[in-house]
Amino acid sequence: MNINKESYLNDNLPFFKNLSEEEKTMIYNASHIEEYKLGELIYSKYKSCSGIVLVAKGQLRAFMSSLSGKEITLFRLFQNDICILSSSCVYQNLSYDINLQVEEDASLIIIDGKFFKEVLDRNLSVQNFMLEVTQNKLSEIMWVLEQVVFFSLEHRISDYLINEHYLKNSSEIYITHEAIANDLGSSREVISRMLKRFEKDNLIEMGRGYIKIVDIKGLKLLCK
């Protein structure tokens, strides 16, 4: 993909137009394009600070993982989204580890964290932007916590299948049980057991690598 870095930064960073020429040059020079393939890990606890990540193309998943390999998805990033949580050098107070993985081949613009922080520290408009993005992320993570604590897994799987159905505009959802488990912070065994119950109750049919929704009303009842 051919990306014009300058026009991308200009179009997608709300604060860019408020930067001085010097600051614009600084951000421009401190950023570079990287291409990633499906499944690749962009950032993890084993990698050092990757800086600010802008998604020019593709789709990413941010998740937490446990030592035993369990995962939970925190949020997804789509075209023109920005990820600041992968930048521990900008976010000095973050004491946890997140992972960032490619779900659709991606072109990313990475802004070096150290240079970004220099601009951040002296520009009100950048501070304001960062505060807003951080507040949004806090909201999203509160939402995940709320789901995990207050809703049964039955409810959450139904909700998940219904969402996928509307997102993909299809009653056949191509997804593995493990992927659902990793999104919802559960284990593959538990998800498979629950899906089998859904199948027994004639809510879904399962095939090799896909789940077919046969009774969406029934699934919706489980989310009441």
Next chain:
Amino acid sequence: MNINKESYLNDNLPFFKNLSEEEKTMIYNASHIEEYKLGELIYSKYKSCSGIVLVAKGQLRAFMSSLSGKEITLFRLFQNDICILSSSCVYQNLSYDINLQVEEDASLIIIDGKFFKEVLDRNLSVQNFMLEVTQNKLSEIMWVLEQVVFFSLEHRISDYLINEHYLKNSSEIYITHEAIANDLGSSREVISRMLKRFEKDNLIEMGRGYIKIVDIKGLKLLCK
């Protein structure tokens, strides 16, 4: 309690010394002292924006609650702590509801959200402070999520009892099963069942309103 508002703001808001005289006066005039008793709700989804809350004395608990009355503690606030999440008028992007309740009689300094936001919007030092506090809160909430998703309830209750033991410096912990449930995002029934198992395994003894730790090494083994 006699609180000198000006010296309190000066001593406990890291950005206060960087404000202009006009901004200092603005924050001073927009803040007032409120006294709260144990158990009182300072802020909830049914109350409008309460502004920035500074704890001059006492202890508060921030928690989320479900429609069915289930709760999970997000963090606690102690003397000189600040709560920004209760200020939806400053935090326009927060789309969830938290509750703030008094755990020890409290004297609070409340800064009106609207005025605070005016200073925030034009002062780099205040922005910087807010970003830092928000990052910290994000970390704390990620930690809660990690606990809930990746650790068994057995592990979490053991960990909870051990922490209380060290915090209170006593092997007798005066707490109800419901309070533990509300902290951990579980139900009283589930907590009681698990504590009975702990008692049967000679890890604890239970009395009226208290839990006595009899085998802390055994509890620690459950947290491995």
